Amino acid sequence: MEAHDFFLTLLIVLLTARIFAELATRLQAPSVIGELFAGVVLGPSLLGWIEPTEAIRLMAGIGIILPGIWQWLCCIDQLSPQMIYIRPFEEGDWSATWLIIEPVFMSGETYAFSPDINEEETYKVWVTIPSETFVAMDESNNILGTYYMKPNQPTLGAHVCNCGYIVNENARGKGVASAMCEHSQSEAVARGFRAMQYNLVVSTNEGAVRIWKKHGFEVIGTLPRAFRHQQLGFVDAYVMYKQLKT
Numbered sequence: 040m041e042a043h044d045f046f047l048t049l050l051i052v053l054l055t056a057r058i059f060a061e062l063a064t065r066l067q068a069p070s071v072i073g074e075l076f077a078g079v080v081l082g083p084s085l086l087g088w089i090e091p092t093e094a095i096r097l098m099a100g101i102g103i104i105l106p107g108i109w110q111w112l113c114c115i116d117q118l119s120p121q122m123i124y125i126r127p128f129e130e131g132d133w134s135a136t137w138l139i140i141e142p143v144f145m146s147g148e149t150y151a152f153s154p155d156i157n158e159e160e161t162y163k164v165w166v167t168i169p170s171e172t173f174v175a176m177d178e179s180n181n182i183l184g185t186y187y188m189k190p191n192q193p194t195l196g197a198h199v200c201n202c203g204y205i206v207n208e209n210a211r212g213k214g215v216a217s218a219m220c221e222h223s224q225s226e227a228v229a230r231g232f233r234a235m236q237y238n239l240v241v242s243t244n245e246g247a248v249r250i251w252k253k254h255g256f257e258v259i260g261t262l263p264r265a266f267r268h269q270q271l272g273f274v275d276a277y278v279m280y281k282q283l284k285t
Contacts, residue, residue, distance in 0.1 A: 125222045128172035135182040147269030183210040200232040242275040256281045
């Protein structure tokens with residue numbers, strides 16, 4: 040295969056795989072399903088646009104090996120250098136917890152509280168009002184994140200709980216949010232809650248939406264332009280819900 044033919048083939052494969060991966064994602068299927076289907080479409084089984092030459096076989100081999108290496112590296116990054124454990128909030132945790140919460144509230148991008156909220160008011164909404172507040176720690180007792188839990192409604196709706204989560208900016212992408220989400224569900228069941236509801240998940244907070252879906256939450260409603268994002272203006276927000284295994 041000539042060099043220009045090889046690179047043309049590579050471009051076709053990459054573009055087609057990307058398109059089908061995006062389609063699979065939109066259909067709420069793993070992107071790898073779309074990529075595999077792209078290979079079937081391009082190969083001799085259907086259109087026959089790509090012949091299985093030695094160069095293509097080499098590309099396929101690399102394509103199989105690299106994702107495995109990448110996943111392994113990601114796992115190493117999540118597990119090292121620290122493990123995560125979660126415990127109930129203690130008064131001595133507040134200074135570090137406030138430093139995590141303050142920039143998130145001030146940004147006005149994910150929570151509906153005023154960006155001008157002060158420390159005393161923040162303590163009230165994060166610690167005083169909720170039934171429980173927790174902190175996620177590393178092995179050196181540094182606070183990586185925090186979450187609260189409370190009934191979503193009074194009395195006749197109190198069997199459904201609500202939680203809010205914030206991760207330290209320096210600890211994001213290391214599994215802290217997922218760990219707190221799993222922990223909160225276990226704690227909710229232990230306290231007799233039958234379901235969990237997130238009332239205002241900002242649609243532009245794609246990382247949070249992706250994590251909550253991963254942990255079994257569904258978008259049960261979209262609130263059009265319900266959140267006044269400090270950078271983007273009025274954006275949609277989601278109501279997300281999950282029945283807990285009691």
